[in-house]
Amino acid sequence: MSTVLTWVSATLLTAAALLIVVRIVRGPTVLDRVVALDVLIAVIVSALALEAVVNRHGTTLPILITLSLLGFLSSVTVARYVERDSSEVAEDDDVEEGRG
Amino acid sequence: MTPNLVLAVLVGVLFATGVYLLLARSITRALIGLLLMGNGSNILFLVASGRAGRAPIVTGHDSSGMSDPLPQAMVLTAIVITLGMTAFLLAMAHRSWQLERSDVVRDDPEDVEILRRAEADDLSDSDFVGDDLDEGTAP
Amino acid sequence: MTAVLDSASLLCLTASALLSLAAAVGLLRFPDLLSRMHAGTKPQVLGVLLALLGVGLRLRSGLDVGMLLLVGLFQCLTLPVAAHMVGRAVYRTDLVRSCDLAVDDLSVERTGEDGRAVDGDQLGPDDHVSEDVHRSDG
Amino acid sequence: MRRHGWLGRQVLGALGGAVVWVLLWGNVSVANVVAGFLLSLLIVVVFPLPPLTVGVRVRPLRLLRLVVRFAYDVIRASLHVSWLAFRPQRPPRSSVVTTQLTTRNQLFQTIVGEMLSLVPGSLVVDIDGEAGLISLHVLDVGTPAQAAQHRADVLALEQRVLAALAADPLGRIGTEVDE
């Protein structure tokens, strides 16, 4: 039972991570990408939690605290400077792919 | 030791992509290539440290099953050095942009000039072209 | 008891993983950035909290539970800020076109009050050039 | 309305820090509490920041009610948005809805904004602190009627927050009062 759940969780997280990477690749704007990065960080938190549960240790907790306190800074930074220079968010390369 | 295939292949992938970017002319691109290679060499240390184990934090008297702490210490050093590199190269990219509105590394002008002279057979700078003294012209 | 707690812990994690996947799917499927933000970031809050709960149920030591509480708290404090800053940037850089919105109070208010509506002209001409991603190399 | 002096606020902050410190170490001992307090005091002295707690009064029961209702909202909305992600149809239309808040206290505005943000389906696009205007991007709001309903929800939340935390539940107190 626990093995199955572990596997199911791991598979779901992997799928999520890959889909997020697809969004990061597609964009089309940098804001899409940082949003996706935030989600990815959340997936990482879940993955860390899963690992902690499976191996039953608390050594990853400092990482969780750090991410929860400071992980938001990357997207805030991007948002700050994009706000100032709107050309930075211009939809890019793969705009057709992103919409299509 | 039995090598870990997935990690070994990942090392290769990170180096491959890193090299691909490194060979571009843009400073930021080269930097990103170096970061990929840095991740690659860090994972190489994981390969070198053998089988994964628990974190090397002594909890009881039993230290078996711990992963090798020495490569970890070395990787930590490497990570910090890489951070310094990132900051510095970015500062250079910025400076390059300030100067030339571009972070592209251009070819060395002196070398380009020598290549031009070589291709044009331009020996104007040689002391041994043109009519010189026949044999011994004393002043 | 331990077995029950352990199973509950794993169930929490599975649920969290499922929410993560939902977030990822929404991120991919939703048509515009602000919608994607809803889909992507919000279920995550619950997902992360569930994951932390799962860990707490499994580890059950004072040290770890204290830390987990803090993690949850910090997540709740910081995630909205990120969402807000990004959302504001999205709105201000006019990535959400008013026509996509059913109701747009802010646009009315802003143009009405000080006429500072951000218009599309701020995008440089070169930014609409679309390139095939496969020709991504010089 | 000065509830605490400067020193008192620093000590209060340091005590909060000590709590966090104890939570981090995970065991309550004299050494931990003292160390946590001293280090926190060091921090608030080295990194001075303006006071936070002006106009705050915690009412535990109301706070509990706020939290429970919030948890309910989060879970419900999370499931709803997840369903929107997975269901085959196109996602619904969304709107930007601005609400006039009662309070001018930016702390409470922020708390309202935070809680609204944490509930899936709404996202703070802008807060005009002085005017007390909060603008949200809301998923699945397609008509002015739905927008009006949403404004009502926001105000209800604000009332719950003020009831649980504000010294003046009517929210008339701003942050400008100090010194």
Next chain:
Amino acid sequence: MIALLLAHVAAAGVAPALVRRWGRRAFLALAVPPAAAAVWAAVSTAAIHDGHPVVERYRWIDGLHLELGFRADTLTWLMVLVVGGIGAIVLVYCAGYFSDDEPLLGRFAANLTAFAGAMLGLVTSDDLLMLYLFWEVTTVLSYLLIGHTSELRPSRSAATQALVVTTAGGLAMLVGIVLLGERAGTYQLSEILADPPRGPLVTTAVVLLIVGAVTKSALIPFHFWLPSAMAAPTPVSAYLHAAAMVKAGIYLVARLAPGFSDVPLWRPVLLTLGGATMLLGGWRALRQHDLKLLLAFGTVSQLGFLTVLVGTGSRAAALAGTTLLLAHALFKACLFLVVGIVDHATGSRDLRVLSGLGRSLPVVAGCGVLAAASMAGLPPLLGFVGKEAAYETFLHSSAPGSTWVLVVLVAGSILTFAYSARFVWGAFAERGPRSRVVRPDAYALVGPVLLAAGSVVVGVLSTRLETLTSSYSRLWPADGHAVHLGLWHGVTPALGLSALTVLGGAGLFAVRGGVERLQAAVPTSLDAQRSYRATMRSLDRASLEVTGGLQRGSLPLTLGLILSVLVIVPGGSLLLGVTWPDEVRWWDTPAQGIVALVVLVAAYWTARSRRRLRAVILVGITGYGTAMLFLLHGAPDLALTQVLVETVSLVVFVLVVRRLPQRFSDTPPGIGRWARATLGLLVGAVMTGLALTATTVREAIPVSVDFPRAAVEFGGGRNIVNVTLVDIRAWDTMGELSVVLVSATGVASLVFLRQRFVDRARQALERTRSEMAERPPGRGVGWLARPMGVASERRSVMFEVVTRLVFHTVALWSLFLLFSGHNNPGGGFSAGLVLGLGLTMRYLAGGRSELRAALPVSPGALLGAGMVLAAGTSLVTLAFGGEALQSWIFHLHVPLLGDVHLVTSLFFDIGVYLVVVGLMLDILRSLGSAIDDQIEQESELTS
């Protein structure tokens, strides 16, 4: 002998000062050392000829078998007389020759005196390497002396030519010396000659030595440098290019001949080159109009003659050779000095211009005629004696080819007679209006007179000379016919040949006009000068081609080359007998596979991104993935640090990239896309291969097995990685701190480029400090300390409030990581990064003013304090008698608090913390605030 050498060195050292003081008369003082050398030789004559060579040896560099070994035997004695005597005479001549306002005369005097010393060293060295040493010194001094009038292009190119040619030969000679020395096991000349080694290697060595001699003595095909060298002032020509330096090659041949003249190739090479040179030089001398050039070609010819004589390697030839060597030194030096006087007296050396000097400068002309007669081989002068002995030698030699040699010598002597006559006629005969003449200085006349007299006196006393020099020629066994020096041997075939020489020479002189025209008409197809220039031109050309081809100055190409070497060399070695693993495991846990997959995908798309920020975010994902892999490998410290570093990196990237165009532009193209991809794949494959093969051969137990016990017992910590960082390998960490420190410095130096920018930042900081002293933020209004760094419409209430709520907690968290790091994941690095990100939060929320207010110190102070703390820890432990960076554990019992364990390495970790915070503050100050400032200024400028 070393004392004499030192005297020369000292004289050269003070020469510029003397010249400054006494003008040209300083040369009289400078003539003392060479004169002393000659006197010393004269005084030692008896001892040397009794078979007791004077020997001096001092150890110098045993490792190179190089010793200060000097030895004076007969040959040396003769050479010392020549170089010392003529050296002194030339220096005295200089005192009359130059004017006091000659530019750079001091340097010239020093060089000339030093040259005399070098020559003395050359002929007295008994160590082959020492000989080479002096040999090269003479080359360099000759270069400087030829280039004395360096503004003139001919001077410069003549100097360079002489330098290049003689050094080329010298280097060949050096290789020969080393081959010979290593083969013989000694570099001592006398020892080698006492027991000369043999073999193909020795033959090679000897040929290389001959190359040296040939270039130095200006034999074919290297003869061309000598006439060009006439660009030098006349005293130089007289001394270096007639009497002394060019004799070095002759001396070397003479020195080696007793030991090596029967080495294969020795005689053929030397006799051929010598003979050819004798003829060519003489022939060319006949067409020169410049008296100096005429003499120069004459010298070339005579050097060929001398080479034939000393290279033959028989008792008779050696006797003739030494005699002629002395004769040549006397007459040629004299002639040059005479030309110098003529030149100064009339302003010309062109024999078509000069006229009537025989009458207007009788003393000079007398000397010139005597010397020229000696050169022509007329009795009773020494030149005659030498030439007679040479004829005698080859008339009676039974060695194969002697007849041919004799024919060449006679032909050469005929040419010599002819150009001697042409010289006398050209310089002194009266043919038209007499040249105007300035009276020469008395000092200038001393030399010619002495030298001319020498030619006569020694010629007359030639039998006495034989007794003095024969101990050299007697190194060879007596053969059939004994040759002796003397003016009169009766009517011999040699005398007949002498008569033939005179007649032939006179005839040739008579048809001199025809000879000149003939020479002008027949182009010299093998012009050595031209081939030298062509060689040098192709050298210049080759240098351009090679450099242009290999040094492209293109970063991608440079990197590509390095990586190609990586693929070919270590990569290639993977294909040759490397131990491949018998078995591999796919992973330690499947999770590794999952994470690896995500990293792979992200890495692939990173490489394909054209948008900067897309690439940045994707590379960030590979970083987070790497962190996950660390974690899965049981490395939480690494994972924590990596996660922090990723966040910091992204922030720093955005701070900079905000200024750059969004897309990468890689124009102009470097390496094509497919080439890059191929090289990338190959490098990747090599790295994977290396990882697999290196891992599989591990049998040893890693050194770190002892770490856990050691960490707890000696390091006082349970987190082994942290104990490793701050204790076991603290030295690495200290180094790494300096890397951080210097990167921070570098970032600042690239942003704050001018002192005024630095000053402005410092003033802003001071302003903030005083503001904060007046109105501390703890009593302030709003949520942050000074958030007006952000324009009002860009401020965010939510962000500011949350920053206010979270910042102190972040600081506390960083202290927690710092203090718990010894036992749990954490430590100074991660702690410092956490606080740094806290500062970043303040900066993002409130702008640069908020950043200044958050931590109103300069980054340098933090960096410096941290570095001093970390490095100082090791100084302190050293001072207290421990090893550097040794840590002590203090167990304290504090009432109420219980037991406290204080590990001194904590201080080290605090140092780390401060440095990292300093780095972060520096980055924010530079790439954040300073760039904000610049942007603001730019927009003010544009609006």
Next chain:
Amino acid sequence: MIDLGWNALVPLPVVLPLVGAGITIAAQGHQRLQRAVTVSVLAAVLGVSAALVYGADHVGPLSVDVGGWRAPLGIVLVVDRLSSLMLLVSATITLGVLLYSIGQGRASGDTDESDGGSPLPVFHPTMLVLSAGVSNTFIAGDLFNLYVGFEILLFASFVLLTLGGTAARVRAGVSYVVVSILSSSVFLSAIALIYAATGTVNMAQLAGRLDALPHGTRLTLHLMLLLGFAVKAAVFPMSGWLPDSYPTAPAPVTAVFAGLLTKVGVYAIIRTQTLLFPGGQLTDLLLVASLATLVVGILGAVAQDDIKRMLSFTLVSHIGYMTFGIALGTTTGLSAAIYYVAHHIIIQTTLFLVAGLIERQAGSTSIRELGGLAKVAPVLGLLFFVPAMNLAGIPPLSGFLGKVGLIQAGADVGTPLAYVLIAGSVVTSLLTLYAMSRVWGRAFWQATPAVYRDDPGAAIEIEGDTGVTVLAGPPPRGMTVPTAGLVLVSLALTVVGGPLFALTGRAAHDLVARTPYVSSVLPGGTP
């Protein structure tokens, strides 16, 4: 316990500069204090290094287990004869260059160009860090610590190279930084691989453990390590980066780079070839690379018009001499190579300092633009000519002594390839002389082609056949005296050639024997 006393000195060449760096970086804006600290620290390092030379020669290799962690557990610092000599030479030139740059700073007076030609007060701390890094590489007894040492000096060099941030420096700096980091990355990977194969990074222990590896893998690891170092040492074909980057830096920076940085790579190659991978399995490869380096490098020098670039190419070329001696692997070869390293450090540094003086006085280092310097600046002429002849290997200067040692070593080995290398060596020597005489002939001898500096304040004018040279006064004494000091040091290499060659001989003997090093680090034998 005399040993303890000597050992206590070992960490100082690293620790003292780092403490100094900390102080000077905190003291930005207090130039006098910075100068005082830097000069006294570097003087102290010089003194310590001199003492270490004595100690290592008389007591044997000095090794320190840092922090008291017995080798191979912790990091060990080792000073044997080779290391001590390298320390001494590097300390000498660092101090010399620093004094020169202070002289330059004082002479320019203007605040926008202070010491070292940098507008910012970062020169002193960075130089100190550079010095610490260089010292660290020389004393590292641990492969990873060697990497750290390299990183320290590289990062310091990055900052120094880009001081002032001009376009040329940024362009050159990027190339230099990227190439350096690539080479470090190769080195780091090699360390990971070596650890994978052996489980240790302690060099003394590696000496034993690498021997035990299967031949193929050992060769592969050897090549990887060598590749990383070869880039740093600028061995052909990994040398292209050097001439493009060094000449753009401020003169004192170029000088110290030219003296030290490549030699650190050479030092690492020596350790690789003797301690870690003895047995000469790569002799031929290294010999071929040496030959190519010698010839390609010197042809590059001949092609240049700019003195600094020309010197940079000779720098590359002459690395070939050192690798030649190392490749031979014999005691005589190594001894000569070590001597040559010492010689070359001093002489290249001096020449670049002179180039800096020329640039300062005449406003250019291009021989197309220079002329007449021998007449107007005789001091400059002397300061250039002596080291230039030294570089060209003219006896009795040190370049000659080193070259003779190498040729002797090559002749002793006596393989055909060794003879080819001997030929290559002398050809290089000749072409070096040619390149130097070209500079001398153009910049010093010929009359000036054009007016190139207008500084009417304190100017000397001379008329030549094609134009007028205008020079800015006599060179400042603060710059000429340190340069002259280094010229004297280079002459001292000749004067004390006997003892010095004896020392390098003993150093080479230790290297070939390996046991002195190994048993000093691991007195209980190799675990």
